Amino acid sequence: MSAAEGPLVVGVDSSTQSTKALVVDASTGRVVASGQAPHTVSSGAGRESDPRQWWDALCEALRQCGDAAHEAAAVSVGGQQHGLVTLDERGEPVRPALLWNDVRSAPQARRLTEELGGAKFWAERTGSVPAASFTVTKWAWLAEHEPEAARATKAVRLPHDYLTERLTGQGTTDRGDVSGTGWWASGTEGYDEEILAHVGLDPALLPRVVRPGEVAGTVRDSHDLPFSKGTLVAPGTGDNAAAALGLGVRPGMPVMSLGTSGTVYAVSRRRPADPSGTVAGFADARGDWLPLACTLNCTLAVDRVATLLGLDREAVEPGTAVTLLPYLDGERTPNLPNASGLLHGLRHDTTAGQLLQAAYDGAVHSLLGALDLVLDEDADPSAPLLLIGGGARGTAWQQTVRRLSGRPVQVPEAKELVALGAAAQAAGVLTGEDPAAVARRWNTAAGPVLDAVERDEETLARIAGVLSDAAPLLERPTDTH
Ligand SMILES: Nc1ncnc2c1ncn2[C@@H]1O[C@H](COP(=O)(O)OP(=O)(O)O)[C@@H](O)[C@H]1O
Numbered sequence: 001m002s003a004a005e006g007p008l009v010v011g012v013d014s015s016t017q018s019t020k021a022l023v024v025d026a027s028t029g030r031v032v033a034s035g036q037a038p039h040t041v042s043s044g045a046g047r048e049s050d051p052r053q054w055w056d057a058l059c060e061a062l063r064q065c066g067d068a069a070h071e072a073a074a075v076s077v078g079g080q081q082h083g084l085v086t087l088d089e090r091g092e093p094v095r096p097a098l099l100w101n102d103v104r105s106a107p108q109a110r111r112l113t114e115e116l117g118g119a120k121f122w123a124e125r126t127g128s129v130p131a132a133s134f135t136v137t138k139w140a141w142l143a144e145h146e147p148e149a150a151r152a153t154k155a156v157r158l159p160h161d162y163l164t165e166r167l168t169g170q171g172t173t174d175r176g177d178v179s180g181t182g183w184w185a186s187g188t189e190g191y192d193e194e195i196l197a198h199v200g201l202d203p204a205l206l207p208r209v210v211r212p213g214e215v216a217g218t219v220r221d222s223h224d225l226p227f228s229k230g231t232l233v234a235p236g237t238g239d240n241a242a243a244a245l246g247l248g249v250r251p252g253m254p255v256m257s258l259g260t261s262g263t264v265y266a267v268s269r270r271r272p273a274d275p276s277g278t279v280a281g282f283a284d285a286r287g288d289w290l291p292l293a294c295t296l297n298c299t300l301a302v303d304r305v306a307t308l309l310g311l312d313r314e315a316v317e318p319g320t321a322v323t324l325l326p327y328l329d330g331e332r333t334p335n336l337p338n339a340s341g342l343l344h345g346l347r348h349d350t351t352a353g354q355l356l357q358a359a360y361d362g363a364v365h366s367l368l369g370a371l372d373l374v375l376d377e378d379a380d381p382s383a384p385l386l387l388i389g390g391g392a393r394g395t396a397w398q399q400t401v402r403r404l405s406g407r408p409v410q411v412p413e414a415k416e417l418v419a420l421g422a423a424a425q426a427a428g429v430l431t432g433e434d435p436a437a438v439a440r441r442w443n444t445a446a447g448p449v450l451d452a453v454e455r456d457e458e459t460l461a462r463i464a465g466v467l468s469d470a471a472p473l474l475e476r477p478t479d480t481h
């Protein structure tokens with residue numbers, strides 16, 4: 001491997017299933033070294049992870065990067081959004097983090113929405129109507145169900161804040177990730193004291209919001225990471241905002257990410273405020289906005305269906321009239337936190353491969369229903385949909401998105417867009433450049449474009465019909481959740 005042309009930077013993606021680290025040449029965008037280590041997530045009623053696992057996974061991923069990480073001049077951490085990390089006075093977790101896909105706080109989400117002026121109030125104030133994913137609902141759940149844990153909490157952090165703080169020793173966050181808490185006012189870009197008081201959370205427990213381009217701190221020497229003391233630490237951000245940086249997207253360029261979560265989003269110059277709650281009005285990591293819709297059931301749910309059927313994930317067959325709503329974890333888009341999976345239309349001649357295709361169709365239908373809502377009205381409807389995340393590698397995912405969207409689909413060759421976005425942000429704090437411009441210079445979005453095919457309206461209409469007819473069933477809690 002030839003020597004790097006420019007300074008090296010490290011980008012980290014600490015997502016739901018694993019932490020990935022890339023060492024990148026800031027001049028060219030060439031990935032010089034990479035590493036990855038898994039996390040575990042609890043099963044059963046909740047979804048929790050011990051934040052110390054994320055740190056151990058980060059150390060392991062960096063160890064796999066070898067000497068290159070030692071030479072890095074700057075580092076940045078992108079992380080799964082929304083998770084509630086509660087720390088005691090020593091900075092140790094009071095309990096495992098409540099993750100974005102833990103739906104136990106759905107009653108608190110409903111109650112908070114009603115108590116504080118309804119959906120319109122929340123959308124205008126914070127950009128989003130809080131669903132169970134939002135941190136504010138998780139804090140309300142904790143205060144109600146585990147008041148001792150809430151009382152023992154001396155600092156509240158998001159996943160990327162936790163890792164950044166372990167690097168720098170300072171409690172910081174950024175506008176992208178804080179916009180998913182539900183206690184950040186998107187109009188004033190500050191903590192919302194009224195909402196915080198309502199849920200009994202002292203603002204002094206929250207991290208400082210670092211501005212885009214500002215340095216969050218430097219690596220302190222009291223840990224075992226292969227960075228030099230004084231290495232610059234960029235603000236970091238939520239994983240979707242990091243991927244938006246990593247792709248260098250401009251307004252009107254739609255992105256669909258297929259991972260544990262499915263997301264669709266676009267950058268916008270206009271501050272979003274959707275009172276229907278479908279679109280979360282996130283901030284991006286640069287100073288613009290990132291309207292986004294998110295599903296809880298994407299690659300893991302479809303892989304689970306494949307496993308149940310004893311099939312490889314690519315063994316789909318066409319021609320199905322079966323509808324499978326793969327809401328194995330409850331669902332957020334549509335907002336059905338109590339839902340479970342639902343199958344309709346099974347016949348003697350239905351094949352296992354058709355059932356699997358129906359699971360893909362159900363997962364993609366939820367995301368496409370929100371696509372037009374995240375795009376500005378003047379967005380070009382023929383712009384390719386950028387497909388990223390682990391699922392984007394799969395032919396069945398690519399073909400399902402293509403058929404149900406009717407759009408051209410572009411699959412970037414770069415695999416780790418979140419970590420690349422974090423790396424671009426790290427490069428930005430070194431050079432003063434806009435991180436999205438860095439990513440464009442690195443040409444990270446380059447990849448084959450699959451031409452548009454005619455949209456499969458029949459399947460979309462059939463799924464929408466089952467969804468609407470089954471609403472009472474899908475809203476009813478099942479005994480295991
Ligand atoms: N070649 C592939 N085809 C289809 N799906 C894949 C492929 N490789 C990985 N995946 C899926 O990608 C998922 C992990 O994606 P990733 O974006 O890393 O998730 P997360 O960021 O939520 O941790 C896994 O659940 C797996 O099902």
Ligand SMILES: O=C(CO)[C@@H](O)[C@H](O)COP(=O)(O)O
Binds near residue numbers: 263
């Ligand atoms: O909750 C959201 C977005 O609102 C999720 O997108 C999380 O940010 C988790 O992402 P992945 O681990 O699936 O990448």
